[in-house]
Amino acid sequence: MNHTTTIIIITVIISLIAWQNRTLMGRLIFDPISITRFKQYDRFVTHGFVHADGMHLLFNMFTLYFFGRVIEQFYISRFGSLGFVGFYVLAIVAAIIPTYLKNKNNSRYLGLGASGAVSAVLFSFILFAPWETLYFFGILPIPAIVFAVLYTAYSIYADRRGTGNVNHSAHLYGAAFGVIATILIEPKLAMHFVSALLSPRF
Numbered sequence: 001m002n003h004t005t006t007i008i009i010i011t012v013i014i015s016l017i018a019w020q021n022r023t024l025m026g027r028l029i030f031d032p033i034s035i036t037r038f039k040q041y042d043r044f045v046t047h048g049f050v051h052a053d054g055m056h057l058l059f060n061m062f063t064l065y066f067f068g069r070v071i072e073q074f075y076i077s078r079f080g081s082l083g084f085v086g087f088y089v090l091a092i093v094a095a096i097i098p099t100y101l102k103n104k105n106n107s108r109y110l111g112l113g114a115s116g117a118v119s120a121v122l123f124s125f126i127l128f129a130p131w132e133t134l135y136f137f138g139i140l141p142i143p144a145i146v147f148a149v150l151y152t153a154y155s156i157y158a159d160r161r162g163t164g165n166v167n168h169s170a171h172l173y174g175a176a177f178g179v180i181a182t183i184l185i186e187p188k189l190a191m192h193f194v195s196a197l198l199s200p201r202f
Contacts (some may be wrong), residue, residue, distance in 0.1 A: 003082075003085050005065070007064070007068070008065060014050060015057050021060060029047055029110050030111035032106060032109055033104075044092070045091045045092055045093060045098070047096065048116070049114070052113065054182050063122060063132050064114070064117075065110060067125040071087070071125055073126075085140060089117075091202075092114065094173060095115075095119065095171075096111065096173075099167055103168075107137060115132060120177050123148060124181070126144045127192070130193060130196050131201050132144045151171070151175075152172065155172045
C-alpha cells in the first residue's frame with residue numbers, strides 16, 4: 001500500500017472517531033490558546049487529521065488521492081520510503097504557522113482539516129504538469145495552471161474579506177510551501193515548469 005493511501009485511511013478513521021467523540025475532537029483540533037498556554041505543540045500536526053464534516057473530508061481526500069501518488073514517488077526518490085510522509089506533515093505545520101502567529105492569543109479561534117497539506121501536494125504536482133486536466137468538483141475539466149491561478153486569486157480575495165469559516169491563508173501558505181520545497185529539492189523543476197507552461201497541450 002502506498003503512503004498516500006495510508007494517510008487517507010488514517011485521516012478518515014481519525015475523523016470518523018472524532019465526530020463521535022467531542023473530547024477527542026477538542027484535543028486534536030487546532031487551538032492556538034492551548035498551544036500558547038499549555039504547550040500542546042502536537043496540535044500543529046493533529047488538526048490536519050480531523051475534518052469538519054463528510055464533504056470537507058471527501059474533498060480533501062479525493063484531491064490527495066489523485067495527486068499525492070505522483071508527488072509521493074518524487075519525494076521517495078529523494079528521501080527514501082518516508083520522504084512523502086515527511087513532506088506532508090511539514091506541509092500541515094507550515095500552512096498553519098501564520099494562522100498561529102495571528103491568533104495565538106485568540107480564545108475564539110479553532111481550526112481543522114488537511115487543506116493546507118493538500119494544497120501543498122496539488123501545487124507541487126502543478127510544477128510537473130501545469131496543463132494536466134483537473135476535474136473541478138469532479139465534473140468540470142480545467143487545466144491545472146488555470147485552476148492554480150483561480151484558486152490563488154480566490155483564496156487571497158476571500159482571506160482579505162474573511163469569507164466564511166474557511167482558513168484561506170492556510171491554503172495559500174500550504175500551496176507556497178509545496179512549490180518552494182519541491183523546487184529547492186529539484187531546482188531544474190523551475191525551468192521544466194516554465195518550458196511546459198510555454199508549450200500548452202489540451
